Amino acid sequence: MITHSAQPSRSFVALLVAMLALVVMLNFVDRGAIGIAAPLMSKALGLSATRFGVAVSAFFWTYGLAQPFVGMVADRWRAGLVLAAAVALWAAATLLTSLAASLSMLIALRLALGLGEAALFPATSKLIAAYVPVDRRGLANAVIAVGLALGPALGTLAGGVILAHYGWRWVFFGFGVVTLAWTGPWALLVARLPVAVVRGQPDRPSPIRQLLARRTLWVMGAAHALANYGFFFVAAWLPLYLVKSRGLSISTMTLFATATYAAQAVASLGWGWLADRLVRRGGAPSAVKRWLCVVAELGSVAGIAAIALAHGPALLFVALIVTGVFLGCLPTMVYALGQFHAGARDAAGWIGVQNAIGSVSGIIGPIVTGLIVDATGSFSGAFAFAAVVSAAGAAVFAFAVP
Template identity: 50%
Template sequence: MATQSIEGRAGGGRVTWVVVLIALSVLLNYVDRGAIGVAAPLMKEELGLSATGFGLAVSAFFWVYAPACLFVGWLCDRFCVYRVFALGVAIWAISTALTGFAGGLVSLIILRLFLGLGESIAFPGSTKIFAAEVPAERRGIANAAVAAAIAFGPAIGVLAGGAILGEWGWRPVFWIFGAVTLLWLIPWQFAAASMRARARAVPASERVSIRRLLRVPALWKMSVVHFLSNYGFYFLLAWLPLYLVNTRGYSIGEMTALTTLSFTTQGVVALAGGWLSDRMVAKGANEGEVRRWLMIAGQLAIGTATAGIAIADGYAMLALWLAVAGFGAGLIATNIFAVGQIFAGPRAAGSWMGVQNALGNISGIVGPIVTGLIVDYLGGYGYAFAAAAALSLLGALLWWKLIPEIRTLEL
């Protein structure tokens, strides 16, 4: 039976616990997704991967992740989103653990495909739940919790993964990360129980089809800016550890400290930006315009910082530019999903974010391969940093000129 959460909103305390657990799942999502970047300095050598081969392995995640978002978003609007969410987490946790047994490029790619399938639940699922359960004046902090998790996930992943990597090698990184994610399913079963029980059937007349959504210009425009915001973030997430160790000559410890600084800044800014935007909305500010200008600021910051990282001279300047990149990424991650929730409304939030996230994550398919080819055939990272910076700055321009009035649409 097709189901939809929600008839009325759940109590504030219950929603808070669900938001916290969703944020925790996203944190684990990015710990597990980014583990390949942390493990890269040792994994790449042991498995005999070229830069192009490593780029293919990173990209493989998105071959399934992006198109699966379309299907998963549809599932979230028609079935119990809480059960779909748990299934996705289980798939990605098992895939992460099994990556520790990879013996070469082929097995690594296969496991990255399954990881992408499981992790595709994160944003269509969270968007569906937030749009249905979280009021507008709390939308910023709910999405900020997820945005902070996007930041702290890589930071924790780099710290924990770096320690495991240095002590035991790259394979235990995946075994331990996968096991921890499986444990998340236990509190989720209890926290979401009452919401699962309140799920009700969705009349066919109230459903919004993917075909109908694809005729909405705002969805295509949001997908374009989502692509541009993701390109720069994924570039740094996947390639920064390798660049710092192999090209700039920093130790694994120094790489860990630099990347952790960036991700920690991102998390703090995400929480502060979410709180501030909610305060502004509660005092009567136009929510859509608040989030538009925060997105513009975020794109400008990460674009400028990406260029700065490439030319930074010395550890201190690298740290400064990585902090600026974290600032920009924190603003972007807080607002990109909140704007999608506003446009779609509760009825179509899962499907809308499924489409937006699928198209936006095409950058994760093409970006790592393009970067790998640039490094292998153009002799270094310079052009790769230039491309990522330019695309981020283009995103700022399009948020200003392309995105229409941000309001809930009649779908």
Template identity: 50%
Template sequence: MTIAAQPSRISGIRLFWVVALLALSVLLNYVDRGAIGVAAPLMIEELKFSATEFGTAVSAFFWVYAPLCLFVGWLCDRFCVYRMFAAGIALWAVATLLTGFVNGLVLLIVLRLLLGLGESIAFPGSSKIFAAEVPAHHRGSANALIGAALAFGPAVGVLTGGAILEALGWRPIFWIFGLVTLVWLMPWHLASAPLRSDSVTTPVVDPVPMRRLFAIPTLWLMGIAHFMSNYGFYFLLAWLPLYLTKTLGYSISQMTLLTTLSFTSQGIAALVAGRVSDMAVTRGADEARVRRWSMVIGQAMLGTAVAGIWYAGDAWALGAWLVVAGIGTGIVSVNLFAVAQIFAGPRAAGGWVGIQNAIGNASGIVGPIITGVIVDQLGSYGLAFAIASGVAVFGAAWWWLVVPPIRTVEV
């Protein structure tokens, strides 16, 4: 099935800058979200956290983030998404900055909750704008920028955060990252200024009630698919730096290099996958088929690579498997939201992605706690790696056999 392109209501140049800034916001989103993983080797020592306590702090972000995606998606279909982005980023930047002052678990959890509140705008909001403004033959490239940012965010965060950690300690990581995120508000204010008027704001005419979206089986199947897509990525994002330094004995600089390698591969793969998928659609390929099989391949690569990381016998093998994991995750990140935008259409994109993202990010609630308990109780990451690998491989089968035909759902 070919998905028809819709005309954009804003100029090409302004659309480019809006998409670019949205991608940059996602990059900063994952820089700030993943900072706790980079800081973990020294933070855990200073604050004397157990693996379970650290896992709980990582999970706390998703206690608010996942359910709020529902409400934020509802808001994006009814109010000015450009203003909502500014408010969300201001909140998460301040939460990041203040994390550099924590002295215990309770305050860390509170600030992780505020971070989740602010970051809940990112994917429902960007999908709302993309579904309304980006034609089908550019959908892959637009989502590729988001997918690349999703990967380069951790890469930038680990690379710069690792350097800060080694030179200044863990607290300045949060101070610097928070201040940099606040700077994003200035170009966003300029780029979105004309779009905040009623005449060109993303339309809110006849939004789809959330109760109607909840009744669509396809949305629940996509939410489960999203859960399985996220589990392995969040596992590596939160635990890889700690695993490399505390279990395998790599130095902070070696950990930085290996982790950055994985996320950089992910970003490059996302850009390539987005471009290739757009070229295929432009030449007449069935967009639905292209995106389904991209998800199957990406999930299978991620699951295989997570198992390979556990069994890697040396740094070269470990690096190779990290690259494979990055490529698989990059392919997944491009197509996951593109498929959601196809299913939802412009009218329901905000609410649809909000619900799907909420279900999918439940993996961020349960995954870190499960891993923390496993490490504390068994003294090994083996079972945690097995679970992350199994979930990803099962996700490949889910996309192949369970996700229904990819076309806009009548809502």
């Protein structure tokens, strides 16, 4: 059982969670900048849909592969300091993307961005599992998920304005500077955070081989990958789809995409509140969260299909909002489930492996989408494939996740 050298106050924990939510928001602002800039950047750099998909995918090559190792580091060293160094790296990569002049340079910077962002969820999960009581982790993860959803929302809103008035390069430069500024207040907060101990000794996490021997970890990784597919699909391709396929202006695209991500952010809080309420009323934490994931995956199937089939801007807007509401549940519950099964001691290492497996969708999905779009000249097949993956996710959560 984990205790602390000096248990932080409830207000301090709330500040900790708020700062984590803020950096998660910045994380998705920065990784999603490529999607926002795509309408102008693809033309400037001569990127086909497939080449653009490769650039999006490159982020996940390092992001996925590095997470188990970064998770082990965050379990053995102070997770807050590991996070600070990682944020500085990804902020620099974002800023330097403003100078990209070719696909190869863009891929190199996306690899650096992925390496930096790889520390985010392992370190965040370690901190939440160590300092937030189990009956409040649903809401804590929901607050984190709000940051996750607000990142694309605010990023699309701010990035769309910057894109329309100043061009795509200033999107990356501005986002990188803002993220770098977060590291100062965070360093001050981490300096006041007590170190987790067990019976007076530093808490020793399980060796990675013991984690990898647990079937539940692999099942959660598979569920995470399936849950991620729809989220990554919408985050990476929605701006380009709305402009190229639906013929929306950049300003209208900005409004529609921002509303989608804002709905996801608001819904994340609602899903987290509902999960905690059901647990406090006697529901088993794992069962509550996995069945909410089933509902969310099935809702995502309906929403993704509705986006592809909607006629006219009004119905398209409604379909986007519905999709955002259901996508808002999945990050909240997937990370909460991982933290529950891992325990505080192994949270960073577990989430590192789980998120690495979950990143397979980010590696494969953008390339698959790009190939489908280039081969057919339409996004219809890509939407159909995303809906099938989400349906498979519902089945895994219902019948395989413990």
